[in-house]
Amino acid sequence: MIKIKDISKSFDDKVVLESISGEFQKGKCNLIIGSSGTGKSVLLKCIVGLIAVDGGKVFYDMRNFSDADHDMKAEIRREIGMLFQGGALFDSKTVEKNVMFPLDILTKMKPDEKIDRVNFCLKRVGLENVGKKMPSEISGGMKKRVGIARAIVNNPAYLFCDEPNSGLDPQTSILIDELIQDITYELNTTTIVVTHDMNSVMGMGDNIMYLYKGHKLWEGSKDDVTHSGVRELDDFVFANKVMSALRDKL
Template identity: 70%
Template sequence: MIEVENISKTFGDTQILYDISAKFERGKSNLIIGASGTGKSVLLKSIVGLVMPEEGKVLYDGRKFLESDKEEKAQIRREIGMLFQGGALFDSKTIEENVQFPLDLLTDMSKEEKIDRVNNVLSRVGLENTNDKMPSEVSGGMKKRVGIARAIVNDINYLFCDEPNSGLDPRTSLLIDELIYEITHELNVTTIVVTHDMNSVMGIGEHIIYLSKGKKLWEGNSDNILDSGQEDLEDFIFASKFMKKLRKTL
């Protein structure tokens, strides 16, 4: 479980996050949603330590991350897997080398152990026999799957995904959502996904927090989000033409 308590963040004279508190449970796909510019990615970066909030606490299974010493922070970071918005693959490295990178950086595994682990996670995301391909030789959806393989190649307890469906067509987005959901439950990790994709929200939103202008306005799941009673959230949900038509039928 990851807990955030009273997180606030300001850049210059602009306050981005206001007193955010939430619990993200292990073995569930936890989503942070909201329109662009609402502070979703800043909250994610605050949780993983890429941004330092002025106020608040972040706890990883009870461990106070922000107050931890260098050694404990390093240990927690070794338990984290990250899927970045653009995939963030190294263009000059093969698929195998990209996935192996965290093992080179964080473990003392032998070369044979690393290759076995790389092959295992590539197989898990449906990319067998792609080891020698370059990122430029695979599709956008495949790059995201490589990113997932790299995120889980270590023995992780926490998985963070920043806009995993960005730039993907609806069919591929659905496949990525399903893969994240399956891995979350198979590995029993605490997964946090930042997204504004309503298909993801309705498909894998087991626990959802909704941010608007840096504040948490609602918390729930995909089963009760359509009955939130929050006008701001309803405007976000029904922004698309399709969802506006659905709204009229409810």
Template identity: 70%
Template sequence: MIEIKNIRKSFKGTEVIKGISGEFQQGKVNMIIGASGTGKSVLLKCIVGLVTPDEGNVIYRGRDFFNSEKDVQREIRQEIGMLFQGGALFDSMTVEKNVMFPLDVLTKMPSDEKLDRVNFCLKRVGLENVNKKMPSEISGGMKKRVGIARAIVNNSKFLFCDEPNSGLDPQTSILIDELIKEITYEYDITTVVVSHDMNSVVESGDYILFMYQGNKLWEGTKDNILQNDVPELQDFIFANHILRRLKEKA
């Protein structure tokens, strides 16, 4: 589990995260949702330690990240897997080398064991025999799956996904959603997904935190989100529905 307590963050005098708290459960797909510019990605960066909040705490299984010694912070970072928007693969590296990168940086694992682990993870995301391909030689959906393989290659306990369906067609988006959900349940990972895609939310949202202008306005699950009484969330859901209908007609 990850607990966030009263997270606040300002840039140049403008507060973009306004005292947000929540609990992301282990073995669940936890989602941070909201329109563009609401602070979702900034909150995610605070949680993973890429940005230091001005106030508040982020607690990983009882360990207070920002108030811990450097060796504890390093331990937590080694337990984190990250799927960046767009996949963020290294263009100059093969698929195999991309997936192996965290093992090269964070472990002293022998080369043969690293390769075995890479092959296992690629097989788990449905990508076999693509080891020697370059990122430019595979599709957008395949890049996302390579990104997921890289995120879990180090036996991650915490998986963070920033807009995993960005730039994908609806059918591929569903496949990525299902893969993230399967891996979360199978390996009992605490998964946190930043998204503005309501289709992903209603399919995968075991816990949902809705943000609006830097505030948390609602939290709940996929089972009760459609019965919410928050006008801003209702508008968000309606706008998603209209956008999806337009994409289907295009």
């Protein structure tokens, strides 16, 4: 479980997050949703520690990450897997070397152990035959799956996914969502997904936090999101349904 308390962040004079609190549950897909520019990715980066918060605390299973010393933060980071928006693969490394990267920097595994783990993770995401290829030789959807393999290669307790479906067609998006959901349940991870895709929300939203202009306006499950009673969230859901209908007609 990850718990955040009163997280605030500003850039210059612009308030991006204001006193955000909540819990992200273990073994479930926890979604942070909202329109573009509402602070979703900034909140994710604050939780991971990529951005320093102005105020508030982040707890990883009761461990105070915000106030932890260097060694404790390093220990927690070794338990984190991250799927970046766009995949963020190294263009100069093979798929195999991309997936192996966290093992190289975070573990003391022997070379043959690393290869076995990389092959296992690539097989888990359905890419057992592409290890020797370069990122430029595979599709966008395959790059996202490589990114997932890299994110889970160190068997993380916490999995973070920033807009995993960005730039993907609807069918591939569903496959990525199902893969993230399956891995979450399989590994019993605390998974946090940032998205504005209502198909993702309705498909895997075990626990959902809705942000609007840097404020948390609602929290609940996919079963309740369509009748939240929050006007801004109702507008967000309706707009996404309209866009989805238009995409289906194209």
